[in-house]
Amino acid sequence: MKRLNKISGLLLAAVLITSPAYAAKPKYVFYMVGDGLGAAQRQFSEFFLKEKDRKTDEKLLMDTFPVSGLNSTYATNTLITDSAAAATALATGHKTNKGYIGQDPNGKDLETLIEEAEKHGMSTGLITTTRITHATPAAFAAHTPDRNDENGIAEDYLDSGVDFFAGGGIRHFIPKDVKIANGDAVGHTIKSKRKDDKDLVKEFSAKGYDTFIGKEGVKKFNATDFNKVEKVLALFTYTHMPYEIDRENKFQDCPSIADMTQAAIDVLSKNKDGFFMMIEGGRIDHAAHANDPTGVIYDTIAFDKAIDKAYNFYKQHPEETLIVVVADHETGGMGLGFDSQGYKLDMGQLLDVKASIEDNIFNGAGLEYKQGKREAFLTMLNTTYGLDNLTAEEKAMLEKGMDESDAGKTFGYYKYDPAAIAATHILSQRANISWTTTIHTASMVPMSAIGVDAQQFGGYKDNTEVAKAMAKVLGFSI
Ligand SMILES: [Zn+2]
Known part of the structure; x- marks a missing residue:
């Protein structure tokens, strides 16, 4: 009996010594948010892959992760949320009103996971296919009761300390009256939406950011070795980036969400204290608003390819990486069967x-x-x-x-x-699919996870509990 105790004691010691992952918190975190990515959108995109590639066992990568769950999404003042209230919940662990960014219903600023990550010495990144000042990224690094105040959100970003920004929306970063004909990545004219003379691109540059703006920015981005870069502000388009189906067929030079994710990995992984990045597949939602089935499919698959970049990184650092895939809400009331x-x-x-x-x-x-x-x-x-x-x-x-x-x-x-x-x-x-609406619905949405402490992201959770689980895993206080 004594001998047995001794052996099991030794075994326990061996387990503790050889499995630091169980004690350590994740060092590298990918928080992947599919905007409007409901269960139907995920299933439908997977069916499309199987049909296109003629492979009956093909899956979206996100649907293969070992941990999965469901999230409720409602806002404080409405059961059908918007991206502002939903992203605030995912970023801060607090419910708020529709339209509010990083603030509670009383207008009080809420601490975000990105801000906490910075306090813990981690590098941070925000990536989206919408304007970078759109609601989802904004809720992680800006504070305003008005999601439409994108000029103000752009100014908040300047002081946010976030190391890597990539997406669309040049119009909120350049002085009023600036107009560059056919200057963006899809040939659109860039016009300022600002009401003042602030040149935020210049101010970011002065703060040590490498800037990648419009058509010229695309060329520079595609030629850059991001292992040698410290901070990035990449804004490729006047407004949102192109839908993936259009990017693939017409604007191939324009970086994809996977390209932006890889660049962020190269920039941010140099920090010995790790990184926290939020990557939004932002236009799944827009395609679903327009009830455009193939728009939904291509943007969902593009989002899955960005998850694949994170997954490749995870495979190199399995004991230190966490990937969590969530949605902010469902869009369109997509029904698979009519x-x-x-x-x-x-x-x-x-x-x-x-x-x-x-x-x-x-x-x-x-x-x-x-x-x-x-x-x-x-x-x-x-x-x-x-x-x-x-x-x-x-x-x-x-x-x-x-x-x-x-x-x-x-x-x-x-x-x-x-x-x-x-x-x-x-x-x-x-x-043979149908749509109930051109806006959002209150359906619960799927979540999946892999990596260190992934088991914290299973089961049925409110969206606020996802952020709280993230904070718990990382030792953050939000
Ligand atoms: Zn929407």
Whole structure:
């Protein structure tokens, strides 16, 4: 008996000595936020991968992680949240009102995980495919009751201490009246949205940031060895970055969310105290708002490729890395299955789509139908949006949409072009999916995790509890 105790004591000592991971907190943290990435969006994108690659066992990487759970997303003042209140919950562990950024409903500033990470000596990064001043990244490093005050959010960033910023939204960082024709990564004209003469790009530069702005910034970014860089402000587009489907087909030079993630890893991993980065797949939400199924799919897969960059890093540092994948809310009320066509989804209908509806409408021939060129619009939908061989019923839907558009009518809460929505709904019907709304829903959303203390991110949690779990794991007080 005595001998047995001695042996088990030795064994315990051996376990403690050889398994520092159980005692240590994660040094490298990837907090991956899919905006609008509900369960249907994840499942649907995975079905598309299987169909496209003809591999029935193919999965999204995020769906293979060993720990998974579900999150509730509601805000203080509404059960259907927005990205501001949801991201504030994920960043601070506190519920707040819709539209509030890093503040409680009384307007009091809340400590964020990024701010705590800095206090603990970690390097920090914010990456998104939206404007960098958009609600999700903003909630991690800015404080305002008005998510639309993006000029103010840009100023908050200057003093935030965050080491790596990448995304879109040059317009909030340059002095008023500045205009650069065709200057951004997708050929759009850059115009300032500021009301003052502040040149934040210059001020970031003075603080030691390498800046990568617009079209020229893309060239510089693609030629940079980020292992040699300390701080980054990368703003590639006037407003949001392109949807992934458009980036892949038209703007291949423009860095993807995976490219930005890899650059951040190279910059931030030089710190011996580690890093904390928030990476947002920001436009899954926008595509779902427009009920655009392929827009959702391509941006979800691009987000998964960014997770793959994090996963590769995890494989090199498995005892020190934590990856947590969450969503802020569901968007669109996406339903995988539509009554009229019975028990089937037809993913094959989506394989020929080569552009987002937004790119089609605003950069393609979409606007021509307003000048009576309706055939040009239908041809464009055929060649880039996969809508060939229109049935009489489908053609009638599009004609009705164009009639309404010509009459100045709009569709839904965000006033979409009725012809554009007719097109996304026809494509959706062909795949046999449906949408309940062009805004968000209150559905719970999936979460998954891998790495050090990943088990803390399983089960059913409110979004505030995700941030609290993160703080607990890292020894932060938020
Ligand atoms: Zn949204």
